[in-house]
Amino acid sequence: MTPVLRVEGVDFVREGNPILRGVSLTVRAGEHWALLGANGAGKSTLLSLLGAFAHPTRGVVEVLGHRLGRVDMRELRSYVGHVDPRHAPRSPLALWEVVLTGLTNTAEWVPRWGPTAEQVALAHRLIDLLGLGERRQAQWPTLSQGERGRALIARALMPSPRLLLLDEPATGLDVAGREQFLERVDLLQTTLPDLASVLVTHHLEELPPGTTHVLLLRGGRCLAAGPADEVLTSDRVSTCFDHPIRLTRTGGRWSVRAGEPRGG
Numbered sequence: 001m002t003p004v005l006r007v008e009g010v011d012f013v014r015e016g017n018p019i020l021r022g023v024s025l026t027v028r029a030g031e032h033w034a035l036l037g038a039n040g041a042g043k044s045t046l047l048s049l050l051g052a053f054a055h056p057t058r059g060v061v062e063v064l065g066h067r068l069g070r071v072d073m074r075e076l077r078s079y080v081g082h083v084d085p086r087h088a089p090r091s092p093l094a095l096w097e098v099v100l101t102g103l104t105n106t107a108e109w110v111p112r113w114g115p116t117a118e119q120v121a122l123a124h125r126l127i128d129l130l131g132l133g134e135r136r137q138a139q140w141p142t143l144s145q146g147e148r149g150r151a152l153i154a155r156a157l158m159p160s161p162r163l164l165l166l167d168e169p170a171t172g173l174d175v176a177g178r179e180q181f182l183e184r185v186d187l188l189q190t191t192l193p194d195l196a197s198v199l200v201t202h203h204l205e206e207l208p209p210g211t212t213h214v215l216l217l218r219g220g221r222c223l224a225a226g227p228a229d230e231v232l233t234s235d236r237v238s239t240c241f242d243h244p245i246r247l248t249r250t251g252g253r254w255s256v257r258a259g260e261p262r263g264g
């Protein structure tokens with residue numbers, strides 16, 4: 001089966017600066033990847049290539065079997081569920097209406113556009129799946145940051161994408177908000193077993209327990225990529241973040257604390 005994403009030997013250069021160097025990655029249906037790395041490692045840049053927002057300078061990026069550079073990027077983007085935490089409709093739409101704008105891929109409700117009864121029913125099912133049933137009529141500006149984050153996942157899932165991209169989705173959430181978010185991502189992964197996802201974070205505590213694979217980025221290069229339990233060792237994570245770190249996994253979740261300097 002064609003991989004959901006295929007990245008081969010990608011370089012990305014901006015204003016003469018190499019931002020990604022020789023990065024390769026293959027994501028298949030049902031896999032949940034995390035891109036981990038320190039500030040400035042290149043995570044968001046890689047995610048923008050995976051979401052067909054930018055072309056690589058060199059190398060191959062195939063999204064849903066389509067090679068960037070040979071397809072209409074705008075059309076391709078409409079098949080990828082992209083959760084952008086900066087999304088902000090200007091008009092005071094209700095939560096369920098914001099979820100439906102995932103079908104038109106617009107920030108606002110498109111005038112004269114009307115969803116089918118089936119599409120409305122899907123929106124409500126996704127709202128329930130993300131644990132927002134009691135807030136479906138609430139206006140966007142009145143939602144908490146955690147509720148908005150989950151609503152944006154429901155919105156991104158409206159076109160039934162095969163791929164979901166999440167850029168630091170738990171940033172700014174309090175402990176309860178983060179835990180509710182992780183619980184719903186977990187439920188999502190079991191409810192939609194063929195969905196693939198790529199999540200960017202620099203906090204290992206924010207990794208959903210269903211994370212199957214990890215790519216560690218350091219200075220624009222891939223330090224390691226593969227099954228999460230193989231890649232996430234204290235040594236590798238210490239190298240990735242240039243800091244001695246002790247990593248533990250309990251109940252499917254990862255936690256870190258400063259460790260002894262290696263060799264010391």
Ligand SMILES: Nc1ncnc2c1ncn2[C@@H]1O[C@H](COP(=O)(O)OP(=O)(O)OP(=O)(O)O)[C@@H](O)[C@H]1O
Nearest residue numbers: 014015019037038039040041042043044045046202
């Ligand atoms: N358009 C651009 N022109 C020049 N440099 C850029 C551009 N976009 C990003 N960069 C640089 O590329 C590097 C990687 O940026 P990127 O945002 O991908 O990192 P990141 O790993 O997502 O970081 P963070 O965790 O801080 O969000 C940074 O040093 C950044 O300053």
